[in-house]
Amino acid sequence: MRTPPHNLFDKVWAAHAVRELVSGQTQLLIGTHLIHEVTSPQAFAMLQDLGLKVAMPHRTFATVDHIVPTDRQTEPFSDPLADAMIKALRKNCAEHGITYFDLASGRQGIVHMVGPEQGITQPGTTIACGDSHTSTHGAFGAIALGIGTSQVRDVLATQTVALGRLKVRRINVEGKLGPGVYAKDVILHIIRTLGVNGGTGFAYEYGGAVFDRFSMEERMTVCNMSIEGGARVGYVNPDETTFTYLKGRPYSPTGAAWDEAVARWRAFASESGCAYADVVTIQGADIPPTVTWGINPGQGIAITETIPDPAKTKEVDEKAAIVEALAYMKLTAGAPIKGTKIDVAFLGSCTNARLSDFKEVAKYLKGHRVSPGVKAIAVPGSQIVGKLCAELGIDRVFREAGFDWREAGCSMCLAMNPDKLVGDQLCASSSNRNFKGRQGSPTGRTLLMSPLMVAAAAVAGSVADAREVFGVR
Amino acid sequence: MALAKITSISGRGLAVPGNDIDTDRIIPARFLKAITFDGLGEGLFFDARKAVTAAGQVHPLDDARFRGAKILISGANFGCGSSREHAPQAIQKSGFRAVVAESYAEIFFGNSTTIGLACVSADRADIARLTAAVEANPALEVTVDLVRQEIRFGGQTAKLTMRDSARDALVHGRWDPIGELLEGTEAVVAAASRLPYLAVPQK
Numbered sequence: 001m002r003t004p005p006h007n008l009f010d011k012v013w014a015a016h017a018v019r020e021l022v023s024g025q026t027q028l029l030i031g032t033h034l035i036h037e038v039t040s041p042q043a044f045a046m047l048q049d050l051g052l053k054v055a056m057p058h059r060t061f062a063t064v065d066h067i068v069p070t071d072r073q074t075e076p077f078s079d080p081l082a083d084a085m086i087k088a089l090r091k092n093c094a095e096h097g098i099t100y101f102d103l104a105s106g107r108q109g110i111v112h113m114v115g116p117e118q119g120i121t122q123p124g125t126t127i128a129c130g131d132s133h134t135s136t137h138g139a140f141g142a143i144a145l146g147i148g149t150s151q152v153r154d155v156l157a158t159q160t161v162a163l164g165r166l167k168v169r170r171i172n173v174e175g176k177l178g179p180g181v182y183a184k185d186v187i188l189h190i191i192r193t194l195g196v197n198g199g200t201g202f203a204y205e206y207g208g209a210v211f212d213r214f215s216m217e218e219r220m221t222v223c224n225m226s227i228e229g230g231a232r233v234g235y236v237n238p239d240e241t242t243f244t245y246l247k248g249r250p251y252s253p254t255g256a257a258w259d260e261a262v263a264r265w266r267a268f269a270s271e272s273g274c275a276y277a278d279v280v281t282i283q284g285a286d287i288p289p290t291v292t293w294g295i296n297p298g299q300g301i302a303i304t305e306t307i308p309d310p311a312k313t314k315e316v317d318e319k320a321a322i323v324e325a326l327a328y329m330k331l332t333a334g335a336p337i338k339g340t341k342i343d344v345a346f347l348g349s350c351t352n353a354r355l356s357d358f359k360e361v362a363k364y365l366k367g368h369r370v371s372p373g374v375k376a377i378a379v380p381g382s383q384i385v386g387k388l389c390a391e392l393g394i395d396r397v398f399r400e401a402g403f404d405w406r407e408a409g410c411s412m413c414l415a416m417n418p419d420k421l422v423g424d425q426l427c428a429s430s431s432n433r434n435f436k437g438r439q440g441s442p443t444g445r446t447l448l449m450s451p452l453m454v455a456a457a458a459v460a461g462s463v464a465d466a467r468e469v470f471g472v473r
Numbered sequence: 474m475a476l477a478k479i480t481s482i483s484g485r486g487l488a489v490p491g492n493d494i495d496t497d498r499i500i501p502a503r504f505l506k507a508i509t510f511d512g513l514g515e516g517l518f519f520d521a522r523k524a525v526t527a528a529g530q531v532h533p534l535d536d537a538r539f540r541g542a543k544i545l546i547s548g549a550n551f552g553c554g555s556s557r558e559h560a561p562q563a564i565q566k567s568g569f570r571a572v573v574a575e576s577y578a579e580i581f582f583g584n585s586t587t588i589g590l591a592c593v594s595a596d597r598a599d600i601a602r603l604t605a606a607v608e609a610n611p612a613l614e615v616t617v618d619l620v621r622q623e624i625r626f627g628g629q630t631a632k633l634t635m636r637d638s639a640r641d642a643l644v645h646g647r648w649d650p651i652g653e654l655l656e657g658t659e660a661v662v663a664a665a666s667r668l669p670y671l672a673v674p675q676k
């Protein structure tokens with residue numbers, strides 16, 4: 001008898017389910033555990049309080065990203081709190097035998113960049129990290145989820161978490177994207193369409209012609225922001241693109257083990273005819289270059305649209321949300337978003353600080369200058385990306401255009417390091433969150449957009465259509 | 474490890490209205506620069522409070538009439554954004570024992586349950602009723618009853634909902650799963666041995 005076709009989520013879940021707990025939740029084995037300096041020290045302390053050891057130290061990998069200064073990574077950090085955090089991480093990893101990609105390793109970076117770069121992130125696995133953007137790793141066909149610090153403790157102590165099963169929503173993006181439209185626009189558009197809490201209780205499976213053609217880096221950009229749509233997990237089925245990316249990476253299997261791994265990975269992909277709790281289909285051609293104007297990532301519009309007017313909606317919640325956002329953002333209802341003056345341009349974060357992001361921007365940025373009065377910073381997501389950009393002369397293109405070229409870290413994505421907005425500065429940002437105060441100033445303002453749109457805004461001095469600024473066609 | 478059975482929470486209420494209140498707002502990132510959760514309570518809604526003060530008003534968290542409140546009241550999609558457990562920790566360390574909101578972001582909900590902070594949901598109209606009652610009389614005692622699944626305040630009653638697994642966990646004192654997870658060690662080892670990628674690397 002043939003078993004009915006299954007989707008990837010169900011197969012990975014089944015392979016990692018240990019047993020059912022009294023609560024009805026599943027005790028789920030976490031194959032790969034990633035940690036960083038912000039959400040792990042308290043977990044190690046809890047472990048110590050309980051007198052427990054790390055169950056599988058070889059399955060936890062650490063790096064430092066949030067608090068690292070990006071002008072110069074040298075220690076001691078000028079901020080004593082940040083310095084205490086990196087020291088605590090170093091000590092905890094050494095004590096428990098955990099692999100740690102430290103500043104001196106040449107492999108440090110934002111945790112969601114390091115896993116894939118090292119080949120630690122693999123298809124058909126479960127991955128957890130005390131960080132909501134762990135969904136990034138789903139690009140490889142893994143169940144990858146953000147967890148809280150108590151769960152970090154659970155994974156350290158037992159290599160498992162207690163978790164309720166998610167439903168799966170398939171999101172197809174069919175056809176082709178227009179010129180100047182990127183993976184970032186795809187996910188901003190999805191969130192705008194389905195809402196910031198539309199994904200609650202769901203894992204998002206992304207597919208369709210656009211995803212089939214996407215590189216791994218583009219898939220990561222989309223999966224990264226699944227959480228902004230309320231979905232704790234987002235993934236793309238593994239295919240040749242996935243295997244090609246992983247081949248030869250430090251933690252990828254080699255020789256006969258590689259062939260076996262690929263066969264295993266392939267078998268995890270969703271089978272045709274499998275069931276989904278919901279299916280949504282979007283045409284690639286309908287996705288515009290998208291910019292957010294408000295205080296959550298769902299408040300996005302096409303670059304050609306005007307800022308929403310609360311008077312034009314009857315829905316009470318929506319009206320209140322627009323009023324609150326406009327008051328905070330100091331933007332005018334009904335005005336075009338294009339032409340809004342910016343103060344800062346930030347190109348970085350685990351959403352968009354990979355080699356292909358900088359390469360694509362450099363292609364167009366050559367010969368342009370950052371507008372006077374705009375502070376523009378480019379922050380590679382990892383030391384490896386920084387090194388590759390240097391080898392390819394990409395950093396030079398950015399510097400010559402007037403960007404400040406930095407060292408690897410989270411930087412102004414959430415400004416736990418010295419990179420912060422000041423006062424109510426308006427920032428064109430390639431990051432993932434535009435919450436109030438997100439970029440380090442309680443009144444700072446963030447507009448989310450693709451890396452090329454950030455560059456266009458930097459050059460124009462105001463929010464601009466990259467297709468016009470750079471003649472993208 | 475015997476955990477407290479959390480069957481009902483009684484105390485004053487305090488409303489922070491609004492939808493999509495994110496974790497950066499609950500606890501701004503600069504308060505995350507620490508290696509313990511101690512002192513987090515002071516950072517709760519820090520920037521929002523400052524903004525209200527600057528506008529010449531008083532944020533409920535700075536309003537003496539609401540001091541000692543145990544039940545936080547808010548809107549839909551509460552706790553969206555980051556997975557930082559610092560958010561529920563800050564709420565709990567400020568003395569709150571329960572949150573009443575229309576709905577929650579998933580990670581926040583799980584994190585809260587795990588530390589014994591009860592996050593219950595109620596209808597928008599009921600939340601409006603509760604908010605009005607609390608604001609009219611800050612000393613009003615509010616009871617969040619997880620067993621009878623209702624909220625009682627000043628002679629009024631509202632229905633509460635909560636995912637069964639979380640409610641059972643709180644009511645039966647199983648909200649922190651570590652004990653039960655540890656009991657599964659043998660089964661974990663067996664499950665891990667079926668997954669080639671979990672093998673200890675040969676040196």
Ligand code: SF4
Nearest residue numbers: 133349350410413414
């Ligand atoms: S880059 Fe931003 S979103 Fe990504 S891990 Fe760092 S702080 Fe979080």
